[in-house]
Amino acid sequence: MMKIVIDNVGEYLKSHNIKPSYQRIRIFEYLINTTSHPTVDEIYKVLISEIPTLSKTTVYNTLNLFVENEIAKLLTIEENEARYDANTGIHGHFKCDGCGEVMDFDFDFTKLGVSELDGFQVKQQDVFFRGMCKSCSGKTKN
Amino acid sequence: MMKIVIDNVGEYLKSHNIKPSYQRIRIFEYLINTTSHPTVDEIYKVLISEIPTLSKTTVYNTLNLFVENEIAKLLTIEENEARYDANTGIHGHFKCDGCGEVMDFDFDFTKLGVSELDGFQVKQQDVFFRGMCKSCSGKTKN
DNA sequence: GTATCTGCAAAACATTTGCAATTCT
């Protein structure tokens, strides 16, 4: 699905009222360059090797800042661990119980036919499915 | 939306391979008699006044048992706090940022038109929207 | 030079685990 392309991360952060510190730029770059919807711990472990002074607190602070300023979305794919996505456009997530992969998919909410929500202002949509992807179907659990 | 009506909770638990202890019956009864999709803490605080010896561990154990035996669903409405729903049928949740209420709605996944998932076995569907409900729209935040 | 940002250590939560006491049949 959609890959996010941002030519100048520093300017992008500025345009969203975030001062582009070195840590913030690196964390955001990691977010747009990975498709894995990483956890705080994953981001920290990858970046600590390149930024030896990085602390987990900064990763937490930075991701909270991104979410507040709406350049990242907090995903509730797994309970007990927050995952983040720099793709803030409307899309769903599917997690395969076979291979564990989380993939994005497009959906069109207007087609849902949800009459209960007539007249409601829907501002945020989280759609998360899980099951078996095509290549894992038929295989035994791996 | 749908209210769950179960005439004999003990028998219902038995039919799902759960021994109907007093605590389990009371916790399940609370779950089907409330529409608030309660947290562990809410359940505990309500029931401790009626079952003075109740422990939070038992509430956790019991809810995990319910989820394993598929008579309750774990909701990811709020990150950092698990919420539970005894309605295991497919439906979505809408949380109003105005009044804070969580309401159920029906949706028809087959109408989504998600071609990416063709050939996938979708076993679980979590659909969570948030925004402003009709009566809160137009009001200032309350 | 002053605001802000960073990062350590400690605190605050939610949840799980080990185990002894209790309960049920």
Add this chain to the structure above:
DNA sequence: AGAATTGCAAATGTTTTGCAGATAC
């Protein structure tokens, strides 16, 4: 009595907070 359940206390893991030092403009 024997097996399962309960509940306390401690452990675990994630996230937040307080604050001192570092950094940036």
